[in-house]
Amino acid sequence: MRLTLLLASLRFYLRHPWQASLAIIGIALGVAVFVGVDVANTSAQQAFDRSADFVRGATTHRLLPALADLDESVYRDLIALNGFTGAPIVETNVSLSDGTGRRISLLGIDPFEEAGFRDATRVAIGSADSMLDLISTPSAALVPVSLLGDDPVLPRDLRLRTETGEAVLQVIGVLPSNVGAEATIVADISTAQELAGMLGRISRIDLMLNEAEATWLATQLPDGTVLVDAGNENRTFTELSNAFRTNIIALGLLALAVGMFMVYSTMSFSILQRSRMFAVLRAMGTHPHELTYSIFIEVLIFGSAGALLGVALGYALARLLVDLMLLTVEDFAFRNAVGISGLSPWLLVKGAALGIFATCLAAIEPIRRATRIDPAAAMSRTIIERSSLARTRGSSIAAVIVLLIGLVLLAVPGGNLVVAFTGLFCILAAAALVTPAVSFWFVRLLEPLLKLASPQLGSLAARNVLAQRSRIAVAGSALSLAVATVIGVGIMVGSFRSSLSDWLDSTLTSDLYLNLGTPTEDSAIIDRLTADNRVSGLSQTRFVDMATEYGNVALRAFVPGPRGWGLQIIDAETAMPEDQLATGDLVAISEPFAYRNNIRAGERVSLPTEAGSRNFEVAAIYRDYNTAGAGILMHLGTYRQYWTDHAIDGIGIELHEAAATESFTQYLRDSLATSNVRITSTIGIKAISMRIFDRTFRITEVLRLLAGIVAFLGILSALMAVQLERQHEFAILRSLGFAPKTLAALIITETGIVGFVAGLVAIPIGIVLSGLLIFIINVRSFGWTMNMIVQPAPLILGLLMATLAALLAGVIPSMRSYRSDLSAALHHE
Amino acid sequence: MPASHIHLERICKRYRERQVLNEIDITIRAGELIAFVGRSGSGKSTLLRIIGALERPDSGTLTYRTKNIAALDENARSMFRRKSVGFVFQSFNLINTLSVAENIALPLQLNLFNQADIRRRVSELLEQLNIAQYADQFPDELSGGEQQRVAIARALAHKPQIVIADEPTGNLDLETARTVLSVLGSVCREQGASLLVATHSDEVTGMADRVVRIVDSRLQTL
Known part of the structure; x- marks a missing residue:
């Protein structure tokens, strides 16, 4: 009996091979991204651990x-x-x-x-x-x-x-x-x-x-x-790299979640298509648990095939991801040291188990629905799709519950990144649950406009979309979610880039910077520059890497030039904290340092001076994208008061005419040719910084793109499946006199509406997501805050991506309706 | 006359505001062929669904061999349908991804017959219904009449005591309908199964032992 049911299911998928293939591809892509990220992370971590172990030895x-x-x-x-x-x-x-x-x-x-x-x-x-x-x-x-x-x-x-x-x-x-x-x-x-x-x-x-x-x-x-x-020494680095890895893993999991949507969508649709078969089987006395068993085996086959394919693809993807990850690592020998770790049995088991588990999880609801099919439906001429209204209400209640859980998790004190990501996923899940209701509300709003645009097709297309809602709701949600991710991550990266650019503009107060190579007490260069009438002012810096009770701290002792300290103040006790820095035992601390050590303005930090440990009051907390771990800033005079170090290793040069920067750089190059001094212009530093930023975020972009591709395939499969199943209906329309061209236009308009609306719904979700990434995830990962800047480009890109995916999904069914045998299509229901 | 084996007493069913069945009492004997007639929406199919344990009445009892079927839980109702009921649907409801022979074998497999018995019974029915040549074909490759024969074979395969046919000839031409009915009636009689048919067809009423009309949600025996 079980074999017969399984045989019936397998033959169903043989008759609908695209449906089975797309379900397998969905889960395979999701698993591939996750496994790829996992292998890349493991490989990089192993190389780092080996290097750290080698240097640490038995210390x-x-x-x-x-x-x-x-x-x-x-x-x-x-x-x-x-x-x-x-x-x-x-x-x-x-x-x-x-x-x-x-x-x-x-x-x-x-x-x-x-x-x-x-x-x-x-x-x-x-x-x-x-x-x-x-x-x-x-x-x-x-x-x-x-x-x-x-x-x-x-x-x-x-x-x-x-x-x-x-x-x-x-x-x-x-x-x-x-x-x-x-x-x-x-x-x-x-x-x-x-x-x-x-x-x-x-x-x-x-x-x-x-x-x-x-x-x-x-x-x-x-x-x-x-x-x-020795074991704790690399704590900050480890925390940072863990945060980076958690972010990447989260994106991998998101791709897997989108893959799960595809499985859910495929299974829901295939069960909907087989509703009558299940009703007949139930009428003949098949127990719900026998049906569950039969469909579960089917799901296991999909899950196993998808997971195995995903592991293989993931391993291939890992090389690309490792290369992208290593773009953030300056140390070339370390980069060479990172090889792809071998395909371990554990990895195979983990990838396969995750894929199968995700598939089963995604299939729970469709299986439950299959077993609840009313056996009396077998005696009806048509099986009515069960009250989507009731489902919508249930989804809304579930959305509120999941949303509340997400908000609670995001508000949990302690800054745990995994908890924050779980909260973020809950918010996304809540959004996915209400997306169908909101989407169809949008379609109703659009209907009069569509009617105006095309009296013949517009209204009919909108009504058809509403009639098909239970079939396309899940795929629409998956598309909205993936596009929201594309938009959200896009806004976050754009905001970060813009904040970094602003920060560089305000921080780099000088026109030129001299890195003296070796710290020096020799004031010859300072004297020469001061005497130069093209120079309007100088800043001097001493950088020291200091071991403190907070771990290693980058201490910057600084004498500002006429253009000031160039700080972006986040928190301060007074209005002009920079003025205080020159007058007492005060320091400013970087935002990540303040976040990690939970220090506020007005509190004190303890630093090991040559006369023993000493507390310094924190005058201000400043934005710092440069020192990810910990940065402390004090006046050079204060520094020299407590440490007998009169050297400097950096000079900032402010010129009377910024336009003369290039010629002055050349003059310095000629006059300092024999020394170790490196000369960099503000423009050069900014260009390098932005290049490093873009390099660092390339992996995020790639993973975002992969999640988008999975969703693209999802909507393609779901919409294509719905449209292909409507060949009988299309044949009726053609028999009523619809020209093939008109029918093709109708199909494409319908899929276009679904994509456009999914894109529209994705915009607010994407903006909320970017807010969560900017104000919660980034702060907990790196201790950085940034200004949220919503540019139109990611929004338009998301809308276009959703619409294009959906339009493409309409192409094959419309071509098929063009070529279909009218009488055969009318005969078979 | 064979002994009664299904007894319906004071069966009521309401869909929202509409009373479909009201105080229905009827006794069905083993081997009896009853035709249920009435206007569309009169409640014929509802009554058959209640007798076939596909639906519960709002009130009243449905007794089959001393058991009140209406009061059973879903599992016990499934077992009742599996062992004692065979369904013939107007739209055939064959499983298109199983061959003709596999469709007929399905109730036998559900009832845990052994493979040899399944093979023997399937070939017997294929011969009896004159569809042996289609054994390995899929239902959607057959005509309507051929599909309905397969559906009848499937409904009778496990030798149920009750066969419920809802408009079994509704989708067939007159000649095919006549043949299908004659096969259905004769095989049921042979097996001693009660055949309950909802129909508009005079052919069916002509063959029936009893014709029952549903008017204003009540039964009238003609």
Whole structure:
């Protein structure tokens, strides 16, 4: 019996192959996007973890300088003399002198103290004893295999540009590719000190401590140093990358949700088509659970086929997504290190299970409807589609409940991103539930206009759409939802881009910026620029990466030029907080730093000065898209009061005539040609920033597009199915004298109405979605707020996309009605 | 005269404001052929749906072999239909994605007959209804008369005690209708099944043991 029912279902789909194919494609695309994102995320995370593990090795704690570096004597006096297991480290970034200028990390180690910390450095390929060779060979280095290119011959020279100028390392060995060292060059500590211009200084001390040792050491720290737990050190980075990954996964899930709509739509429609069969079976005494079983098997077959196809497609998609993700990573060696992780059985199981689960979930309601078909309907000539009014009312109640759940989840304190996304999905689900009712209300509104536009077809087309509502409602909702996503993400990206541009305009107060390369106390450049009559003013900056109790903080000590601080103030105790910065122990903190540490204006932040920890009052919180993790700004005078550091590493130049920027840049290039100074114009910085922004958001655009494609196929399948099923009705219209052209126009007008209305409904949903993304998701992900700017372009694009998809769905049925055999179509109902 | 096996007592049914059946009492004997006649919308089909346990009456009892069918839950009603009732519909209601033989086998499979019995019974019915040549064809490849024969074979396959036919000849020409009715009547008689037919056809009323008219939602025996 069950086999017979299954056979009947399979033959139904053999007779309607496009319906089965589109259901499978829907779920396959949804699974593909999710699996692709998952593989890409896993691959990038594994590479990052390997790199972090390699550098961290067996380190439990790190002794860090509050400022740039430590004196070597700290290691000798505090660590070695007290018998702790520690290793001094110099870490710096260098650029390759191969024309590309690509940057890579240089790790300077003491081979004698390295034992137990990073054993992977001991097994370099091409060197008999890499530790001994590092010490005995001048400028020796171990490099990742990606740096060797096609020439594996060793030893060989590697040209670099360092803090102190050009340098040549001698490559004596290659670090194994499976230890996570793909992003690092390893050298002896003295070589690294020389290259980094840090003679007698070290970047940090890696330690292996137990709890008691760590507690004791924490009480003995010299001023200006911090002891941190190695495991927590990358907390901010991990939080940020997690937030980025959560955003990407959410988009992947959205594609899967749209795929589920397709399954729901296909199953609903196929059950509607087979209503009479189910009614007859029920009349013959088939139990509802027997029907459930039979349809469930059918769903499992779809789900399995879609999921397997999706996993295969997803794996192919992963490469593209990895490339897009890595556009956001500057470190080229790390980028090379990210390979696609293998197709693990776990991934297969996870992808397949998710696809099958999503398909079953989407099919619950259609199956429930099938089993509730009244057996008495078998004796009716026509099976009336069950009260869509009742369903509309039920949907509205469900929408209100889901909406309330979503609002509660979004209001949950604590800033959990997953909870926020769940809330967002609830809001979208609520919107999807009320979309059919709103859409058909729109169609009723449009009807008089359509009648005016075409007296013969307009009204008939609108009425036909209303008559078919139970068949096209779900597909219409799916289309609205996907288009709303396209609109919402489009507005969010546009708003972000515009806010970033505004922020750059207000922050970049100077016309030109000099990056001095190496921090310097030499005032020769300042004096020369001050004396130049083309210069109207200068700003001076000292950037310091400071280890604090909040984690690593980018401290910017600043003397503004005549054009001021250029801050976009988000929160301040007074009207002009910038004026206060120059007068007392006050700081301004970046918005992400304030958000993550829940600090408000007027409160205090503790910073490790050379005289011990000191509290600074927060005068203002400023918008900062540059320092994603944490940024603190103070006046250079305040900084020099607490840290004996009189160097600067950046100068902003304000010119009397902005038009003279180019000629002044050339003048500076000529006069500073021999130095390490980099000159960048405001326009250049802005262009680079916007380029990085566009690169970062390319993956969002691609995923948004994929969700759109899934919805496009959804509406195509659903509308095509509805129209193809109406061949009998079309034949009646033709027999009544409808010309083939008129009929084709009617079909296309109908599908066009559905698409246009879906697009219209998507606009308010998209705007609400963008608001949630901007004001809740982005704040929780990155701590950034931005101005919401609704440009007409994403709205028009969404409307066009929906209308075009629906118009295309009408093409095949209208062509078919052109060619159909009238008598055969009239005969078969 | 065979013993009574279906008894309807004070059956009432109302659709919104309209009383369709009012205080219906009737006893149906095994093997009896009853024709229900009346104007369109008079309640013939409603009455047959109630007897076939497709619909519940608002009040009254429907007794089949001492059981009140009207009071059963949906599962028990499904079992009653599965074992004891066969339906012949005006629009045939064959499953187009199953072959003729598979359609006929369906009630046998539902009643858990073994494969050998199913094969034997299906070929017997194919022969009896003269449709053996269409066994492997699909219903939508057959004419109306041929489809109705298949529907009759399917309704009788599991040898139900009650066969309900709602306007079984409504979609057929006179000659085909006559043939179909004669087959339906003779096979039911052979099996001892009660045949209850809603009809406008004089052919049917001519063949019936009893003709019952529904007027103003009440029964009149002619």
